[in-house]
Amino acid sequence: QAQLVESGxxxxxxxxxxxxxxxxxxxxxxxxxxxxxxxxxxxDREFVAAITWxxxxxxxxxxxxGRFTISRDNSRSTVHLQMNSLKPEDxxxxxxxxxxxxxxxxxxxxxxxxWGQGTQVTVAS
Numbered sequence: 234q235a236q237l238v239e240s241g242x243x244x245x246x247x248x249x250x251x252x253x254x255x256x257x258x259x260x261x262x263x264x265x266x267x268x269x270x271x272x273x274x275x276x277d278r279e280f281v282a283a284i285t286w287x288x289x290x291x292x293x294x295x296x297x298x299g300r301f302t303i304s305r306d307n308s309r310s311t312v313h314l315q316m317n318s319l320k321p322e323d324x325x326x327x328x329x330x331x332x333x334x335x336x337x338x339x340x341x342x343x344x345x346x347x348w349g350q351g352t353q354v355t356v357a358s
Contacts, residue, residue: 235260235347237329242352250317253352255329260347262310263287266338268345269303269314271325271354278342281327282314285338292340297323319356326351 241253255267268283282303283292291303302315312329330345332338339345 235265235331235333237331237347237349239327239329239349239352242327242354244355244357245319247319247321247356247358249319249356250315251319251354252313252315253327253354254314255312255349257310257312257329257331260331261335263307264335265331266336267303267305267312268330268338268340269312269327270330270342270345271323271327272351273325278328279325280340280342283338283340284312286336290338292338316354319354321356321358324354324356326353 236258239255245251264286269281270278271281272278280294284303288305300318305312328351329349331347333346
């Protein structure tokens with residue numbers, strides 16, 4: 234069973250940058266897509282970014298396109314989300330996730346089976 238652990242969240246001023254990471258174990262990491270979602274209290278979980286198993290294809294929500302970059306290091310079983318030009322509306326708990334089947338990617342959360350505990354990102358105005 235896959236286990237995912239996020240790290241790197243925190244408080245940053247608007248316009249600033251933050252890099253969050255997710256360490257995976259219990260799966261052959263290079264065979265699985267990875268994704269980032271976020272949730273604001275009172276709202277549904279929202280797709281942020283996804284990356285295929287090889288890293289060859291990436292996908293972003295329109296709200297973060299051009300500001301966020303998802304990447305992965307298959308040698309270290311980690312996925313990263315570099316967040317630049319942060320806005321107060323980016324404030325949320327960020328979760329990494331992976332599906333329970335290899336070589337499969339989706340952009341909505343019902344397709345993801347394993348989730349990390351989340352890391353808080355707060356952007357002050």
